[in-house]
Amino acid sequence: MEYEAIICFETHVELRTRSKLFCSCPVQYDAEPNRNVCPVCTGQPGALPVLNRKALEFTIMAGLATGCRINKRARFARKNYFYPDLPKGYQISQYEMPVCENGYIIITGDDGEPYPVGIKRIHLEEDAGKLVHSSDSFSEAEFSMVDYNRSSVPLLEIVTDHERNPMRSVNEARQYLEKLRQILIYTGISDCIIEKGQFRCDVNISLRPKGSREFGNRAEIKNMASFRFIMDALQFEIRRQKRLLETGKRPGQETRLFDEQKRITIPMRSKEDAPDYRYFPDPDLVEVEISDEMIESIREQIPELPDQKLKKMTETFGIPMAEAVIITKDPKVSEFFEKSALKCKDIPRLSKWFINELFRFIKESSLTIDKIPVTPENFASLVNMISQGELTDTIARSVLEKMFSTGSPPEEIVDKEGLRPIEDEKVLEEIVDDVLSSHSDIVKQIKEGDRKPLNFLVGQVMRRTRGKANARVVKEMIEKRVS
Ligand SMILES: [Zn+2]
Structure with missing residues (x-):
């Protein structure tokens, strides 16, 4: 029997706001521990949250860039659980009435056709703090410390639909993640640096x-700490679940951990142990009203997105698709290229x-x-x-090397280093004649009508x-x- 995979992602993305989601503490990656904290983001009694407008605007922008419907009213909810990195004993998140619903991201499906995931x-929700253990290995640690700098940093949670066009293979999953990350970087919503925890993924997978x-x-x-690990984990899961199904067993509904060394997944908890978060609307925050004017003004701020950029590269500039894909991967790269293209004749x-x-x-x-x-x-x-033939490829490479080390324009380097190519026939004459006389057999061949060896000379x-x-x-x- 043939099986198909159903793959869904829950991605958490740290927003590029200057301050946190409900207080004015700065968002800073490498600050000294517990520097950027206040009564609100450490959950002191009586402290009240105030929503960061920029974070809401970024959420709306993410929704518009992925074809979502933006809800006119959105609500914040408390997600209750106990963990030392969560000072309030609950996380402010959204449950009913999220800001954006029902969008899509277009990838190339395994059949080669466009496929809207x-x-x-x-x-929109707040991040938790960070636990720092006294040893690299959790089981050997004598004690753990909590750094609340990250507590209440704004996060987007982007959830794909398991009923409406889920991903069906590792290849489709990889494309989705790359495209999502690209869109978020292009819009300036997040830097999405995986190593800094700005782009974190949970994935779920089943077979049928x-x-x-x-x-x-x-x-x-x-x-999982990298795209590579996510793909490895998916590949392993497809094999594992298939083996179970083929022997008449049913894979369990469970949460599993990825073992980075062995590249396998191992059971963590079954569905029965899954926490009940007892969501309820946060009484400290009023419902958010999102006006048409606000949506339209954000829509106008959305820059050219990766797909539009790709179209421009291939159609306006006539660049082959394979090269255009490389150039448009990063907005800073495509910006540099476009600026060069304006001044370039070739x-x-x-x-x-x-x-x-x-x-x-x-x-x-x-x-x-940049x-x-x-x-x-x-x-x-x-x-x-x-x-224009003013530089040979070889010389141009060494000029580029000097441009890289000095920042000088190529003309200046060429003049200073005397790198203008030798065009003076008087200077070249002796060498050309010498080459011809030492390859008289080839010259004869050319004279007889075979022009191929010309380039050799x-x-x-x-x-x-x-x-x-x-x-x-x-x-x-x-x-x-x-002749
Ligand atoms: Zn704070």
Whole structure:
């Protein structure tokens, strides 16, 4: 029997607001422990929460960017549970009446067709504090400390729909996560740095016989530290559940943990042990009213999204899809590219040099593209010089290297270092003649009508000039002499 997987994500995303969700404490990743705290975010008696307007606007923006319906009224609820990182004994979250519902994110399905993965809801909630143990290994720790800096930092929870177009394979799951993260970064809602805990995923997965409408029991896998781990966990779960089903057993409805070393999932708790959060509306917060004017003004602030950008790269700039995908992965990268493209006369070459050469230098320098000394304008000038034959590829690479270390424009480097290609026929004459006389057999071949070895001769001259000759001029000189 063939089985299909049903995969759903619950993703928590830390918003890029300056202050926390219900107080004015700053949101800061690497502050000294318990620096950014106040009576509200540490749950002192009598302290009252006040909603951060920017966090609400970001939530609405996330909803609009993923085709959600924005509810006119939204409500906050208390999710009750006890854990030392939760000072109030409850988390302020949303239960009924979330801000956004019924959206989608378009990916390419396994059949090659566009597939809109259903988003059930996006809601706003507060983060918990962070436990720091006295030892790296929890079981060996003598004591634990709590850092409340993260307590009440605004989080989006984005939940996909298990009935409306869930993901059906590891490939679809990976695409969904990448696309979601890309949209959130493009809109500026979050930096989504996984290592900083700004983008955290829980996933649940069940299997059912292909064609069946019923759902199997779900395994939820929590707290995975990278996309790689999520994909490994899903792959493992598909194998594990399939094996159970094939031997006539039913996978249990349970929460499982991913073991990073062994790359397997292990049981954590069954459904019977699942906590009952006793949600109820938070009496300290009034219902939020969201007006049409507010929605429209946020809609106007949404920048070009990844799909629109991709379309622009392939249709307006005529860049091949594979290259456009790389360029549009990150908004800072596509911004740099677009600025260069405005000044460049040879876009296909710009795209190739961007991906093959500039990226290599960026990788080696471990800087982000907005921090490199090379400006988009200078990069465009370099590519223009190459396409006008003013620079050979070899020399252009060393010029780019110097642009990277000095930040100077290419023209300045070329003049200062005497790197202008040798175009003077008088200078090249001796070398060209020498190459021709030492390859008389090849010259004969060309004279008999076989033009293929012409490039070999050009290459010989380039070698002797260490790439400094203008290849176009050399070719013309050789052609003149052999014809
Ligand atoms: Zn506070």
